[in-house]
Amino acid sequence: MTRTPQNISEELLDAARVAGAEAADAIVIDGSSVSVEVRGGALEHAERSEATDLGLRVFLGKQQAIVSSSDSRAETLMAMAERAVAMAREAPEDPFTGLAAPDQLISDWDVDALELFDPTPEPSAEALMQDALAAEAAALDVSGVSQVSDAAAAYGTHRVHLAATNGFSGGYLRSSRSTSCVAISGEGTGMERDYDGDSRTFQSDLRNPTEIGRTAGERAIQIVGARKPQTGSFPVVFDERISSSLIGHLLAASNGAAIARGASWLKESLGQQVLPSHLSLIEDPARPRISGSRPFDAEGLATRRRAIIEDGVLTGWTLDLSSARKLGMSSTGNAARGVSGPPSPSNWNLSLTQGDKTRTDLMRDMGTGLLITSMIGSTINPNTGDYSRGASGFWVENGEITHPVNECTIAGNLRDMLMRVIPANDARPYLSRVVPSLLIEGMTLAGN
Structure with a gap:
């Protein structure tokens, strides 16, 4: 069975209790991203990454310690909890630290109303490359632009989940989509550069890559001299x-x-x-x-x-x-x-x-x-x-x-x-x- 960030955060809290923590909270962030850069009308760099990062904060009275990892195996979670509790025992007291009281916690929320995630399919690396190429071409079409140092497009998602021994447990999923372009005008010591870019939650809101490239080019030529x-x-x-x-x-x-x-x-x-x-x-x-x-x-x-x-x-x-x-x-x-x-x-x-x-x-x-x-x-x-x-x-x-x-x-x-x-x-x-x-x-x- 696939473990979700919520599952992992709850397992971290269980491990903290077993290790002797009096209170704890856990945050788990997992996500993926794909980015593409082009130069000279060809692919320069493409990267895809997927990662899960987790953090555990434990309390012994007014002593606290925090540990983090990118490994979510059960044995690692237990080792994190044991290490955090050992660190907390050596930490100085902080009279102002501690979790929220249960009556301070949010009890109801509507994530859907915030529209944090675009449900449309993830763009392919090819589609991202075409956006980057369009931005580069538009910048180079501006008279006076000598080169484009960087044209890029990217897409990413990440899921966040927070859980604590005070009873709170909640999370949400985000998406992001971006296009950017850096244009250079002039030659030699007279070169100038400027940029334009856009980053949105929904693909449909993103500005046209041609507009982004053209604006970057126009800005670059305006600052010559x-x-x-x-x-x-x-x-x-x-x-x-x-x-x-x-x-x-x-x-x-x-x-x-x-x-x-x-x-x-x-x-x-x-x-x-x-x-x-x-x-x-x-x-x-x-x-x-x-x-x-x-x-x-x-x-x-x-x-x-x-x-x-x-x-x-x-x-x-x-x-x-x-x-x-x-x-x-x-x-x-x-x-x-x-x-x-x-x-x-x-x-x-x-x-x-x-x-x-x-x-x-x-x-x-x-x-x-x-x-x-x-x-x-x-x-x-x-x-x-x-x-x-x-x-x-x-x-x-x-x-x-x-x-x-x-x-x-x-x-x-x-x-x-x-x-x-x-x-x-x-x-x-x-x-x-x-x-x-x-x-x-x-x-x-x-x-x-």
Whole structure:
């Protein structure tokens, strides 16, 4: 009889009990994937993988230990349990660790409503190759593109099951489908590259590979002849492709683990305004067909829609059980984990309030400044919010793009930057993080 992730997780719990654990939880992830890369109109690389990964966390009072393996044989499960219990006996006590109480657990959920899995047949390697070839050909058809460094297509599924001695047992199945292309323009030292790609839960939602390749090619030729911009204080537009990184810094600062450590520039900001009053940041883990959706978190608690920021005001931290206990609060159902580590707070799907202007409108409003389409590196002071990142994109004069720019650095303070943010209306609604282009006045720009 074929053993499912649920079977294996229950066997792990049984082994933990036999080994002497007072409590335990087990997570099992199995999946398969196939990916294809092409170059020069021919197959470059094809790979298929199948794996089952399992993790066991055991408790002896307030001592805990975690072990993981990719071997699900019965003898291995018993050896994992024995090793975990032996490790727990030597571990220091953590007063904030432990499973959820039974009355905290989710009791009912509807996985089907989330549409996490595409029931259509798995695409063949040949079909994936044809998509990659179509993307490559479309990029090469763009005048000025000299080569395509990578065109790829992939499909994967994975099943997750979580079980614990507090009575929780639940899982779900996901699918993913993606196509991507990286195009290169110019020759020699003047070469530039850019990309486009798409990843969806359902094959039918995926953008056409020809469109993806053409967009990658067009982006690559637009940045030929890039040069450093002038140094000074200028307004900056973060293009929708990279604007979610700004919100990511805000989320990192409102993460319960950072707050509990005291390492956050937002640690004294609960209930205070951190964005303009007309903006809200909504977390919604129940959006159908979106990668960040899930019915429960990694501790068996129900996920829920919540306003992390409402009308500009920070309403709460992102918490798992441990960070919530440290702060004297309740978990927000945001625990995430893999097989080799304990749960930690993480965010699901997010949406920032959109504005009523296009990106073109924002550039017109800023007059002279920088449109950023790509960023590299990062220097963020978690305690002060001081921000510095490498950037490239396009210089804007009198509201119009004049030339591409690169090798520059933008700097500011996140608290001040986010209070001045002006959103456009161009966010892609099918992403897990729905964030439009953002205009921020008065950033420090270091170029020539």
